[in-house]
Amino acid sequence: MPDFFSTEAIMLRRTAYGDYDLILTFFSEERGKVAVMAKSARKHTRRFSPVLFEPLSVLHIVCHTGRGRLPVLQEATLTQPQSKTRTDIQKMAYAGYWSELLNGWLEENAPRERLYTLFREVLSATDRLPPGLLSLFFQMKLMALSGLVPDLSCCVQCRTAPDAISDALFFPDPARGGVRCARCAGPDQRPCLSRGTLRQLQWMTCQDLQRAGRIRLTPRSLEEGLAFAEAFVPYHLGKTPQSLRVLHQIRRRP
Numbered sequence: 001m002p003d004f005f006s007t008e009a010i011m012l013r014r015t016a017y018g019d020y021d022l023i024l025t026f027f028s029e030e031r032g033k034v035a036v037m038a039k040s041a042r043k044h045t046r047r048f049s050p051v052l053f054e055p056l057s058v059l060h061i062v063c064h065t066g067r068g069r070l071p072v073l074q075e076a077t078l079t080q081p082q083s084k085t086r087t088d089i090q091k092m093a094y095a096g097y098w099s100e101l102l103n104g105w106l107e108e109n110a111p112r113e114r115l116y117t118l119f120r121e122v123l124s125a126t127d128r129l130p131p132g133l134l135s136l137f138f139q140m141k142l143m144a145l146s147g148l149v150p151d152l153s154c155c156v157q158c159r160t161a162p163d164a165i166s167d168a169l170f171f172p173d174p175a176r177g178g179v180r181c182a183r184c185a186g187p188d189q190r191p192c193l194s195r196g197t198l199r200q201l202q203w204m205t206c207q208d209l210q211r212a213g214r215i216r217l218t219p220r221s222l223e224e225g226l227a228f229a230e231a232f233v234p235y236h237l238g239k240t241p242q243s244l245r246v247l248h249q250i251r252r253r254p
């Protein structure tokens with residue numbers, strides 16, 4: 001008996017397969033990460049419009065799960081194009097990083113409803129909120145929703161609270177799941193976080209996007225926060241995404 005499933009889904013990755021087909025990896029609302037075959041999607045007489053399969057498109061998809069290795073895409077309808085984001089190279093670099101993170105982070109066929117909602121909200125907000133702030137929020141929430149929220153309440157080594165330290169600089173320690181004070185971390189550690197940035201990261205992790213989007217971060221706090229998140233999240237992923245290197249190059253441009 002043929003079997004079908006339908007779901008809303010955000011495209012994370014597309015790979016050419018054979019002469020005419022595409023393998024598309026989606027973060028789907030109903031099934032979590034799912035890879036599907038789009039037959040003849042690259043043929044001159046395409047079954048599907050090419051605009052459907054641009055990165056980060058939010059689609060409604062219908063797939064047939066037959067005897068093949070992958071479900072076969074039957075229908076795809078665009079529900080949220082990312083046309084504004086695609087014209088901004090820095091926003092695309094951030095979004096590419098989030099996609100690569102999720103592609104490595106998610107297990108196939110394991111629904112993650114709250115994470116899906118988070119990603120969809122963050123993508124929707126790229127035309128009104130700064131991408132750096134969104135990236136910080138996304139990464140802190142990604143860790144929180146995965147049970148990996150960093151302990152920012154005290155130094156993970158000597159357990160001293162930030163308020164009890166006079167110079168109050170802290171250093172990420174992803175292996176121990178938190179931060180170390182300057183005395184425990186030793187000299188020449190990078191990157192560092194001020195006490196104020198620590199507090200803002202703690203606050204942000206507990207907020208929804210509507211409230212977190214109103215926070216006013218100084219350029220220094222944003223830089224510290226991003227350096228912190230971009231040390232922690234790749235550590236949990238087990239590798240540094242290629243797209244993070246691209247993002248760093250783009251951010252360094254004047």
Ligand SMILES: [Zn+2]
Pocket residue numbers: 155156157158159160180181182183184185
């Ligand atoms: Zn310490």
